[in-house]
Amino acid sequence: MSKVTVFGAGAWGSTMAQVLSDAGNDVLLWGRSQQVIDEINSSHTNTKYLGSHVLPSAIAATTDLSSAFEFTDIYVLAIPAQQLRTTLQEWKGNFSSDCTIVSTLKGIEISSQMRMTEVIVDVLGPHKIAIITGPNLADELVLRQPAGAVSAAPTLELAEFVRDVFRTPYYRVYTSIDVMGCELAGAIKSVIALAVGISIGMGFGENTQAMLITRGLNEVARLCAAHGSDPLSAAGLAGMGDLVASCGSPLSRNRTFGEVLGRSGSMAKAREQVAKTVEGVASAQAVVEIAHRVGVEVPVIEAVAEIVSEQLSPADALQKLMEITTKGENFIR
Amino acid sequence: MSKVTVFGAGAWGSTMAQVLSDAGNDVLLWGRSQQVIDEINSSHTNTKYLGSHVLPSAIAATTDLSSAFEFTDIYVLAIPAQQLRTTLQEWKGNFSSDCTIVSTLKGIEISSQMRMTEVIVDVLGPHKIAIITGPNLADELVLRQPAGAVSAAPTLELAEFVRDVFRTPYYRVYTSIDVMGCELAGAIKSVIALAVGISIGMGFGENTQAMLITRGLNEVARLCAAHGSDPLSAAGLAGMGDLVASCGSPLSRNRTFGEVLGRSGSMAKAREQVAKTVEGVASAQAVVEIAHRVGVEVPVIEAVAEIVSEQLSPADALQKLMEITTKGENFIR
Numbered sequence: 251m252s253k254v255t256v257f258g259a260g261a262w263g264s265t266m267a268q269v270l271s272d273a274g275n276d277v278l279l280w281g282r283s284q285q286v287i288d289e290i291n292s293s294h295t296n297t298k299y300l301g302s303h304v305l306p307s308a309i310a311a312t313t314d315l316s317s318a319f320e321f322t323d324i325y326v327l328a329i330p331a332q333q334l335r336t337t338l339q340e341w342k343g344n345f346s347s348d349c350t351i352v353s354t355l356k357g358i359e360i361s362s363q364m365r366m367t368e369v370i371v372d373v374l375g376p377h378k379i380a381i382i383t384g385p386n387l388a389d390e391l392v393l394r395q396p397a398g399a400v401s402a403a404p405t406l407e408l409a410e411f412v413r414d415v416f417r418t419p420y421y422r423v424y425t426s427i428d429v430m431g432c433e434l435a436g437a438i439k440s441v442i443a444l445a446v447g448i449s450i451g452m453g454f455g456e457n458t459q460a461m462l463i464t465r466g467l468n469e470v471a472r473l474c475a476a477h478g479s480d481p482l483s484a485a486g487l488a489g490m491g492d493l494v495a496s497c498g499s500p501l502s503r504n505r506t507f508g509e510v511l512g513r514s515g516s517m518a519k520a521r522e523q524v525a526k527t528v529e530g531v532a533s534a535q536a537v538v539e540i541a542h543r544v545g546v547e548v549p550v551i552e553a554v555a556e557i558v559s560e561q562l563s564p565a566d567a568l569q570k571l572m573e574i575t576t577k578g579e580n581f582i583r
Numbered sequence: 584m585s586k587v588t589v590f591g592a593g594a595w596g597s598t599m600a601q602v603l604s605d606a607g608n609d610v611l612l613w614g615r616s617q618q619v620i621d622e623i624n625s626s627h628t629n630t631k632y633l634g635s636h637v638l639p640s641a642i643a644a645t646t647d648l649s650s651a652f653e654f655t656d657i658y659v660l661a662i663p664a665q666q667l668r669t670t671l672q673e674w675k676g677n678f679s680s681d682c683t684i685v686s687t688l689k690g691i692e693i694s695s696q697m698r699m700t701e702v703i704v705d706v707l708g709p710h711k712i713a714i715i716t717g718p719n720l721a722d723e724l725v726l727r728q729p730a731g732a733v734s735a736a737p738t739l740e741l742a743e744f745v746r747d748v749f750r751t752p753y754y755r756v757y758t759s760i761d762v763m764g765c766e767l768a769g770a771i772k773s774v775i776a777l778a779v780g781i782s783i784g785m786g787f788g789e790n791t792q793a794m795l796i797t798r799g800l801n802e803v804a805r806l807c808a809a810h811g812s813d814p815l816s817a818a819g820l821a822g823m824g825d826l827v828a829s830c831g832s833p834l835s836r837n838r839t840f841g842e843v844l845g846r847s848g849s850m851a852k853a854r855e856q857v858a859k860t861v862e863g864v865a866s867a868q869a870v871v872e873i874a875h876r877v878g879v880e881v882p883v884i885e886a887v888a889e890i891v892s893e894q895l896s897p898a899d900a901l902q903k904l905m906e907i908t909t910k911g912e913n914f915i916r
Contacts, residue, residue, distance in 0.1 A: 467823070
């Protein structure tokens with residue numbers, strides 16, 4: 251049993267806190283909203299984010315940053331990806347040099363094209379940093395439905411430590427030492443999910459979706475390999491698994507935005523219907539640049555970037571994709 | 584342009600004939616039913632299998648076996664997998680030694696545990712044999728929705744020849760020289776799709792499905808590697824792609840059967856509701872034996888075999904799966 255602080259009391263942070271509590275840890279949940287935190291402490295609910303779901307009564311919550319840091323030296327980050335840098339800059343003085351930081355964030359920092367753990371190192375300097383990633387939709391995980399995840403860290407020792415902190419009978423945590431591959435796969439999946447949503451909006455079925463998923467992940471794998479990470483991470487829970495879950499969920503913002511875009515051909519209409527940030531839209535161009543930096547062709551991802559920047563209509567982008575010469579199918583060679 | 588005979592005038596054979604006609608070939612479609620064949624010749628429809636869909640008028644059809652063989656030396660097989668051996672035994676004298684045989688069949692011959700191309704060689708002896716496989720649901724492909732497929736053959740030359748025969752603007756055909764891996768992946772996907780259906784029937788969502796799909800394909804990859812074929816075929820269109828399409832389609836028999844089984848816990852009820860052959864049910868035990876022959880652990884596939892043989896209830900099988908120790912995620916190492 252460990253003591254763990256989870257930073258972020260939204261749907262995802264609260265769900266991570268429950269997993270960690272179910273795994274036998276002593277959990278403190280930090281959030282900004284006094285109202286949310288008071289409710290968690292008094293009635294063990296978080297109605298704003300989790301409806302009537304009752305969290306384990308052992309989870310304590312606080313808005314006090316110093317208490318949150320003093321509670322333990324194992325910190326789980328569950329804050330919005332694009333706010334990571336500014337948040338860490340504010341909190342910088344609170345991280346001890348030997349603390350363990352677990353990122354549960356998915357995405358690329360748009361301004362710098364950095365992965366989440368790169369941002370952490372950039373702001374805080376070297377630390378023991380791991381990630382938890384995989385097909386983990388909060389609304390299903392909070393119901394304790396069976397799920398798999400990956401604990402990735404630079405050393406197997408740290409990956410196994412984090413696995414042991416998180417695992418419960420319903421949460422199967424595998425280990426990996428390929429942090430970069432797992433983070434790239436988890437970030438890029440949102441762009442592919444957008445492509446799949448667009449194809450659904452255009453009226454296409456399972457064949458087209460399956461082609462985009464498979465060829466999209468092939469691009470992720472080649473991009474990972476070119477960066478020196480393991481292309482097979484793309485075929486694991488962080489890549490294929492997370493993508494399949496995102497594409498299957500009618501709640502996924504990437505898929506929903508893509509559907510409206512594919513149906514209407516209009517970014518304006520899609521933005522109207524999905525008001526929140528859509529990670530795939532925000533990061534498509536950044537991913538294209540990351541790929542081109544290492545000379546990797548990523549036609550599916552490029553098609554999405556061209557659609558969201560309104561250079562091509564969905565129909566023209568698909569036609570362009572279909573005209574590319576097919577070669578050997580191989581994943582990385 | 585080539586002359587091609589397609590054997591089998593059901594939904595799948597007729598769809599393949601249309602793809603081949605659209606690709607610019609001169610196509611003859613052979614079928615057993617005089618009524619179906621007459622209708623294709625007179626009104627270019629196959630209402631029994633394809634509703635009101637109108638096939639290209641250039642497709643000719645015949646029930647005459649000699650004419651079907653004499654028409655060309657490129658033969659595309661689209662007959663039921665479990666009838667392949669007896670059918671080929673009947674037809675044996677008609678195959679010339681230098682003909683090209685393209686199998687579009689997916690499955691393992693239950694009695695022998697052989698792959699489809701192994702059965703072909705077993706009955707006919709060595710020939711130029713290739714396969715076409717991938718996420719190609721007939722009802723979508725016949726509408727000319729964009730789809731991807733793999734042409735696999737022992738030599739790249741033959742794989743490219745078959746690719747060129749099949750490809751159209753809406754049918755993207757990649758090449759592979761890993762016939763074994765593509766066939767194994769295409770056959771085993773039905774067992775994993777059954778597992779996914781069972782989890783849906785038990786009330787679980789995208790997280791659980793994504794875990795079963797990803798870890799199931801991990802088993803396929805390890806099984807492929809142990810047989811000396813390319814584990815990455817499992818992550819390609821023949822494996823991941825086909826599985827994702829099967830799991831997404833409410834029409835898939837494996838998924839539907841699994842859903843009833845997961846909901847009721849009863850094989851009898853599932854058999855009542857899905858009267859036709861369910862490939863995943865038929866082949867689960869054969870796949871377990873193929874895996875054990877090379878010493879590979881396949882817990883997801885074993886769980887399905889134990890459920891369909893009524894040794895374990897779906898709930899007990901899932902619990903057993905979740906209790907297995909998690910290790911490194913890696914695909915093949």
